[in-house]
Amino acid sequence: MVLVAKHIEPPIQQRAIEAASQILGSSDPICALRELVARVAPTELAVVIAGETGTGKELVAKALHQGSARTNGRFVAINCGAIPETLVEEELFGHERGAFTGAIATKVGRIVLADRGTLFLDEVADLPPSAQVKLLRVLEERIVEPVGSTRPIRVDVRIVSASHKNLEQEVAKGRFRDDLYYRLRGIRLRVPPLRERGDDILLLAKRFLELGADSYGRSAPSLSPALEATLKTLPWRGNVRELRNEMEKAVVLGGFHDLIGESVEPSLPLLMENLSPVVRTVVRALHGTQNGLSAQELTEHLEREHGTGNTSSRVQDARSALARFGLAISDARRAGRYVLVRRTSQ
Template identity: 50%
Template sequence: MELNTSGIIGKSPALTGVFTVLSKVAPTDSTVLVTGESGTGKELLVRALHANSRRRDKPFVPVNCGAIPRELLESELFGHEKGAFTHAIRNRAGRFELADGGTIFLDEIGEMDLSLQVKILRVLQEKEFERVGGTRTMKVDVRIVAATNRDLEAEVAAGRFREDLFYRLNVIPLHLPPLRERGEDVLLLSRCFLERFCAQKERPVLAVPAETSSVFLSYSWPGNVRELENLMERLSILCDEDHIRPEDLPRKIWDDVGKAPPAPAAVPAARPAGFDWPVVADLKAKGMGLKEFLDEIEERLLAESLEMAGGVKNQAAEILGIKRTTLIEKLKKKNMLGA
């Protein structure tokens, strides 16, 4: 049977072990520290944790500590009083207050400054804090869940992370194993993603023949589930057959598994030297109108750049020379943003 915990797909022992701990810890108020490489599903797991907790009808408030400028993070978390700093023109509640009764998710906690770490420790221990520039002590009932893809023990040893906070956070450690350690989950996941993306593109679900499966199983997936998800999306757009041929897989994968792609493929090398701009005859040959043709080209370039960037949108935007927000807007319009 396919295990499905709030959309988390997988039935490898490595993952079911995580589910077992999840089911035990979700109903409690214990602090949980989720670790794992980028793209392993840490955020998905934390959402499942909240959804299975007694706090499920209360707010779930994620904060990406790595994405908010350091000087703003404190006021983002704890709020501020009018006049606390130049732009504090009115009183403002922070995320801890917004999360009252629910769960706050401190994502990328390894990026947090030492000075702020002390304040988090205090919330953990005393459940209280002050707004920036405020004197009133605020009390909240918040469950704290943190995640990081850093090795926090090494960060502690290097003096970049407080040891007391580490132990206080690490009450229940949940480690998400990298995709390459999840065996046939790779195949299960690729099938689920193909079903989703092919349905979006209104095409029959692409089959994955044995030769292709074996490449999936030996590839190291440095970008983990996110990379797999993006690749399946790309293939759902670019594959012309009803199945994924090994030669449809990107060069990066072949380099990693240490093999050469099957002979006729080697797609980039097979392209003629020089670049020919499409001509009207190409439109006619494809039976497409101008808009459709341009849309198709755009979709292919978007998918390729995302693939090149391992799913990192900032990087894909850079490759295309557009703003990240423009990229996201385009992906949204084309239904390519994923779930």
């Protein structure tokens, strides 16, 4: 098995570095990832990319292709989770005309399309067992047999796979074949979630604002320090994809109202974890309040929770702490209602 080219030509190495530079960010985990991508791209190593949804797995897969000698061949992607089980095999391996009812024409499988290029198996954990067996055979023998065909086709593909699921766990649970896993995993790359990338959140936000401004022919709204702090606190379950959407939306709407308003609410329980005790107290104190809450009532709540003390300075603390998250007391009130609704519906 030839895994790594013995000698990588300098122009190809240069191309790999350029390809990897599409992965933006200057946090430690991203710098390390970019370096690995540049190193691995020009080789024939099979790569498994792990990472939550929206972290940039497909971006990494494309960089691996573009940074290799296979860049003149095709980058063919297949989302194994999005195609019905019954169709996955014909998509991957193709079929002959008349192979089964409905096969009115010959279909070229994606593995064959990726000949001399890269095949990207997205959400590979979702590949049905029978397709796993067939894929393993293709990888071992380097030939594809389309459904209903007796003529095998020789192929030369490099496989890059990705999954948001933990593949090792899928293997341990017997849902993914271990022999196939070890075939796919020449090397494993992990793309970190956005919330582990520190100031990259701001770097990416600014880049997406610029891109959005360019594509919509509008000027981008600027980020206030309070909003920057909010962006760094949000959990970003949808990772870079979610950030990109939020920034594009802000360009379209001409501001971030949406981000600091409604879309903050679903993340509030998580946001709560990062709040200082005093802000948590405020949010908790606001639970039972359906209507507006006066400063007096808020003070009384705080007084009850904390006993006596200088409550007005606590309220002041709460206000400035909330402001650091780009929230006003009115947001905390709405937040409190959200938490209440969640609690009562659980």
